Amino acid sequence: MQKVRKNDxxxxxxxxxxxxxxxxxxxxxxxxxxxxxxxNVKERMSWETAKAFIDYVLSHxxxxxxxxxxxxxxxxxxxxxxxxxxKICDYLKLRMxxxxxxxxxxxxxxxxxxxxxxxxxxVQNFIQKNREHLSIGITIDGTEKKHDxxxxxxxxxxxxxxxxxPSERGSYKDVVKNxxxxxxxFPDAGTKVTISSADIPYITESVLHLYSLGIHQVNINVVxxxxxxxxxxxxxxxxxxxxxxxxxxxxxxxxxACSFFSEHIGKPLDPELDNQNWCxxxxxxxxxxxxxxxxxxxxxxxxxxxxxxLVIGNIHDGINQNLLRPFLTLDRxxxxxxxxxxxxxxxxxxxxxxxNYDAAQTNTIYERSTAIxxxxxxxxxxxxxxxxxxxxxxxxxxxxEEYEANKRDVKPEIC
Amino acid sequence: xxxxxxxxxxxxxxxYCHADNPYKERRLINLDDLRAGIRYAMTENLMIQxxxxxxxxxxEYLDVIDTIDHHDIxxxxxxxxxxxxxxxxxRVENLADxxxxxxxxxxxxxxxxxxxxxxxxKVQRLxxxxxxxxxxxxxxxxxxxxxxxxxxxxxxxxxxxxRTPQLNLLTDRMMLTKPNHCxxxxxxxxxxxxxxxxxxxxxxxSQAEPVGDLQSGPAIxxxxxxxxxxTPLCRHCDAYHCRRCVWMNRQTTLEVNTPSHxxxxxAHTERNAARRLLESIRKEATxxxxxxxxxxxxxxxxxxxKEW
Ligand code: SF4
Ligand code: SF4
Ligand code: SF4
Numbered sequence: 001m002q003k004v005r006k007n008d009x010x011x012x013x014x015x016x017x018x019x020x021x022x023x024x025x026x027x028x029x030x031x032x033x034x035x036x037x038x039x040n041v042k043e044r045m046s047w048e049t050a051k052a053f054i055d056y057v058l059s060h061x062x063x064x065x066x067x068x069x070x071x072x073x074x075x076x077x078x079x080x081x082x083x084x085x086x087k088i089c090d091y092l093k094l095r096m097x098x099x100x101x102x103x104x105x106x107x108x109x110x111x112x113x114x115x116x117x118x119x120x121x122x123v124q125n126f127i128q129k130n131r132e133h134l135s136i137g138i139t140i141d142g143t144e145k146k147h148d149x150x151x152x153x154x155x156x157x158x159x160x161x162x163x164x165x166p167s168e169r170g171s172y173k174d175v176v177k178n179x180x181x182x183x184x185x186f187p188d189a190g191t192k193v194t195i196s197s198a199d200i201p202y203i204t205e206s207v208l209h210l211y212s213l214g215i216h217q218v219n220i221n222v223v224x225x226x227x228x229x230x231x232x233x234x235x236x237x238x239x240x241x242x243x244x245x246x247x248x249x250x251x252x253x254x255x256x257a258c259s260f261f262s263e264h265i266g267k268p269l270d271p272e273l274d275n276q277n278w279c280x281x282x283x284x285x286x287x288x289x290x291x292x293x294x295x296x297x298x299x300x301x302x303x304x305x306x307x308x309x310l311v312i313g314n315i316h317d318g319i320n321q322n323l324l325r326p327f328l329t330l331d332r333x334x335x336x337x338x339x340x341x342x343x344x345x346x347x348x349x350x351x352x353x354x355x356n357y358d359a360a361q362t363n364t365i366y367e368r369s370t371a372i373x374x375x376x377x378x379x380x381x382x383x384x385x386x387x388x389x390x391x392x393x394x395x396x397x398x399x400x401e402e403y404e405a406n407k408r409d410v411k412p413e414i415c
Numbered sequence: 416x417x418x419x420x421x422x423x424x425x426x427x428x429x430x431y432c433h434a435d436n437p438y439k440e441r442r443l444i445n446l447d448d449l450r451a452g453i454r455y456a457m458t459e460n461l462m463i464q465x466x467x468x469x470x471x472x473x474x475e476y477l478d479v480i481d482t483i484d485h486h487d488i489x490x491x492x493x494x495x496x497x498x499x500x501x502x503x504x505x506r507v508e509n510l511a512d513x514x515x516x517x518x519x520x521x522x523x524x525x526x527x528x529x530x531x532x533x534x535x536x537k538v539q540r541l542x543x544x545x546x547x548x549x550x551x552x553x554x555x556x557x558x559x560x561x562x563x564x565x566x567x568x569x570x571x572x573x574x575x576x577x578r579t580p581q582l583n584l585l586t587d588r589m590m591l592t593k594p595n596h597c598x599x600x601x602x603x604x605x606x607x608x609x610x611x612x613x614x615x616x617x618x619x620x621s622q623a624e625p626v627g628d629l630q631s632g633p634a635i636x637x638x639x640x641x642x643x644x645x646t647p648l649c650r651h652c653d654a655y656h657c658r659r660c661v662w663m664n665r666q667t668t669l670e671v672n673t674p675s676h677x678x679x680x681x682a683h684t685e686r687n688a689a690r691r692l693l694e695s696i697r698k699e700a701t702x703x704x705x706x707x708x709x710x711x712x713x714x715x716x717x718x719x720x721k722e723w
Binding site: 310321323325326328329331360362364365366 | 636637640645646647648667668669670671672673674675676677717720
């Protein structure tokens with residue numbers, strides 16, 4: 001199969017609009033860290049809702065000026081709704097063509113899946129049909145042990161409120177069997193790994209395991225929620241230093257990347273020049289089964305622990321532009337506490353607007369949560385170690401220039 | 416820094432700002448709370464503004480009120496430092512010394528062009544408060560612009576005759592060299608009849624969360640967001656007379672530090688009308704030489720914000 005990332009620059013420079021269909025809130029799994037606190041089996045998007053949403057977006061071309069678009073499908077598990085998705089994608093292609101929309105030929109479909117249904121004929125037919133415009137990420141957390149720590153099947157019956165409950169059965173084997181097929185179709189694909197307190201001891205072996213499966217790009221993040229225990233930062237730093245040793249000593253750094261290590265992180269930030277917001281909320285748009293619109297899926301009720309959903313409109317009335325203004329004017333300094341403004345290692349220290357909102361004392365997106373503070377500082381120390389060690393090795397081998405010319409540039413992942 | 420304490424004496428105290436007061440049942444502030452509020456203002460060096468209902472207060476209340484220097488905000492036809500007129504007719508006889516506040520809806524505003532023009536020479540200061548500002552459309556703005564120019568013509572003539580009546584919508588901007596927003600929760604705070612603090616009366620009227628009580632004093636969570644330096648749009652804006660109403664912000668954008676499109680375009684229409692008025696006064700006389708209002712080609716600072 002042809003490689004799909006033809007137009008990488010446009011997609012990565014942030015000129016693409018990201019539009020997400022929350023097609024279902026159901027999933028085969030009940031991952032223990034899943035931020036979707038209200039996952040349930042009831043809310044599936046209907047074709048009428050999807051169509052009305054598409055009609056709204058495509059008929060308001062003036063409000064969506066971005067050069068290109070990523071139509072994103074998430075859940076729950078999006079491939080549970082492959083039939084609906086196939087219909088949506090056909091309709092999108094047809095309407096973009098009929099309307100001579102500026103997104104026709106400048107779109108792609110994107111999926112984050114748990115990989116369990118990847119091999120099924122329905123999903124494979126869809127992939128064949130749309131392969132020129134597709135990117136698919138499969139989430140696999142690392143070794144079997146690490147993966148099965150969190151990514152477990154759900155119990156057959158939900159609780160009294162219709163909310164799914166975790167079982168004891170891990171999902172590693174059901175996912176890993178599809179990895180070779182996936183990589184044959186998307187050789188450049190990466191996977192997303194999320195680290196919570198209990199995962200720290202498994203980081204090194206997990207990343208190496210993913211490399212050994214043939215996954216070249218591992219995007220790894222610590223969760224933004226306030227889950228950290230005393231001493232986690234030290235343990236985290238040690239794990240990352242071990243990982244640095246393993247990547248460098250094992251020569252993995254040449255063809256494989258891990259987003260923990262980046263030359264862009266750990267520097268002070270200028271209040272004027274580096275004032276941009278980190279996350280894309282408000283520049284993205286999400287729709288759920290009820291036809292409500294959100295600045296990002298993280299503001300839908302099923303993603304929030306303690307706040308009410310932040311709805312910015314619906315498929316019938318469109319977007320209330322006043323509700324988007326706070327998102328589109330938000331900058332780094334206004335939401336950050338003083339310690340972050342003075343921070344010597346601030347670059348790369350991320351936040352999630354949805355988590356900020358959920359954790360804030362008042363109903364605001366303007367109060368930055370700094371639950372990851374110590375973890376970021378630990379990451380910066382290990383990152384410094386990584387680059388010092390790597391560059392020294394390359395210099396001693398006389399290969400530094402060669403490396404610099406060919407290196408993969410790992411940009412901090414925005415969300 | 417806090418400078419004012421607003422004390423709502425009764426649940427039916429008159430509203431002098433954007434939100435309507437929905438309370439119909441009388442409920443006076445508890446006398447002990449009133450005393451404690453006054454004590455609080457004295458210890459914090461705050462000037463008190465009492466806000467009255469439309470009926471006469473019991474003598475013991477008046478006696479307590481009298482123990483401290485203060486300003487009175489009253490509904491027409493009571494006498495006070497600030498007199499609020501609601502529901503139509505603009506009657507300003509005998510109000511030459513007071514600040515007159517007229518609260519009206521957009522539709523009433525458009526019907527009141529003549530009445531306001533005729534009133535301007537008779538008052539020291541007129542504050543016009545449009546209570547449904549969030550409904551302004553581009554079409555409304557055109558009509559509003561015409562009204563402002565009509566009032567500006569009256570003010571122009573008055574100023575050239577050495578009289579200086581003030582109309583908040585026009586003359587404030589003409590005299591300001593820096594922002595003069597409402598600053599609720601930063602420079603002023605409100606004590607309500609329930610004995611608790613609110614960011615401003617409108618927060619109380621709209622049943623928002625209190626921000627402290629008389630025992631422990633006010634403690635506003637995320638208070639920094641009420642400050643000008645935490646408002647990405649307003650801190651760069653020179654519509655200095657704008658109320659920058661944090662209550663309206665919250666109603667329309669859900670964030671106290673982010674104004675709606677409508678609040679901005681209305682304020683900028685006023686700003687631009689003030690600019691024209693200033694120019695026309697200056698054709699005849701030297702006036703406020705330190706004030707400069709630049710020509711701009713936008714009405715909403717959001718449209719010229721720095722894009723990241
Ligand atoms: S959260 Fe901590 S590490 Fe991150 S910018 Fe703020 S002070 Fe720095
Ligand atoms: S960081 Fe959070 S709020 Fe921002 S785009 Fe990502 S999930 Fe949404
Ligand atoms: S006009 Fe808009 S940006 Fe300017 S101070 Fe008023 S509310 Fe803020």
